[in-house]
Amino acid sequence: MDELWTNYLLPWGGHVLTAIAIFYIGRIIAGVVIGGASRVMTRTNIDPILTSFLLTVLNAALLALVTVAALSQLGLDTTSLVALLGAAGLAIGLALKDSLSHFAAGVMLILFRPLRVGDYVEVDGVAGSVDRITIFSTRLKTPDNRVVTVPNGNVFGNTMVNYSEEPTRRIDLIIGISYGSDLLKAKQILIDMVENHPLILQDPAWRVAVSELADSSVNFVVRPWVKAEDYWTVRFELIESIKLKFDEEGIEIPFPQMTVHLDKAE
Known part of the structure; x- marks a missing residue:
C-alpha cells in the first residue's frame, strides 16, 4: 500500500x-x-x-x-x-469558406466604414437605408418598408453607391418644350421656380440651360442643389410645379404622337 x-x-x-x-x-x-x-x-x-x-x-x-x-x-x-x-x-x-468570406468582408466594413446605419445606399442591386450591420450580413430597409438582408461579401465585393455620404445632392431634371413654345419665357419660368424654392441651395450654384434640340422638343437641364434629406421632396415638388406653371402660361410639353394618313381607295 x-x-x-x-x-x-x-x-x-x-x-x-x-x-x-x-x-x-x-x-x-x-x-x-x-x-x-x-x-x-x-x-x-x-x-x-x-x-x-x-x-x-x-x-x-x-x-x-x-x-x-x-x-x-x-x-x-x-x-x-x-x-x-x-x-x-x-x-x-x-x-464554411463562404461564411468566412462574408465574415472577412464584415470586418472590413466595420473597420473602414464605407456605410453607416441610417445611410441610404445602393448595393448588390438593392437600394435602401442601412438598418443594421452584423459581422456576416447587412440589413437594408427599402423605401416601401421591405427588409433585405445582403451578405457582407456581396456588399464589400461589389460597387456600392452611398447617397448619404455627402450632405448635399444635385437634382438632374430634363424638361422638354415644343418647338412652337416661347423658349425664353419657358427658361425664365424655370429660373424663377428654382430661384424661389425655399429648399434649394444657392451654394453650390444651380443651373438652368438649354441642353439639346431633340427630334420633337427643345430640352432644358434643371440642376439645383439640395440637402441630401430634401432630395425627393424638392424633386417631386419641382416636377409638379413646372407642369402646372407651363399649363398656365401656355408652354407646351410635347409627348409622343402618331399621325395616321388614310388614302382614299379608288
Missing part, C-alpha cells in the same frame, strides 16, 4: 493538482486579459460588433492554451491534440 501511494497516487495526485491549479489560474489570467482588451477597444472606439467578436475569439484562444497547458501536466501528448485541433479547424474552415 505504501508503495502504491509513493509510486503512483502521490505523483499522479501532484500532477492532477498542478493541472487543476494551472487551469483555474489560467482562467483568471485570461479574464484579466479579456477585461484589459475590452477597455482598450472601448477607448479606441472600435465598433461594438467587432469588439464582441474579437473578445470571443481571444477568450476561446486563451482557454484553449490554458487547457493544453493543464493537460500536459497529466502526461498527455498535447502535440497530437494540437494537430487534431488544427486539422479540425482546417476542415471547418473549408466547409
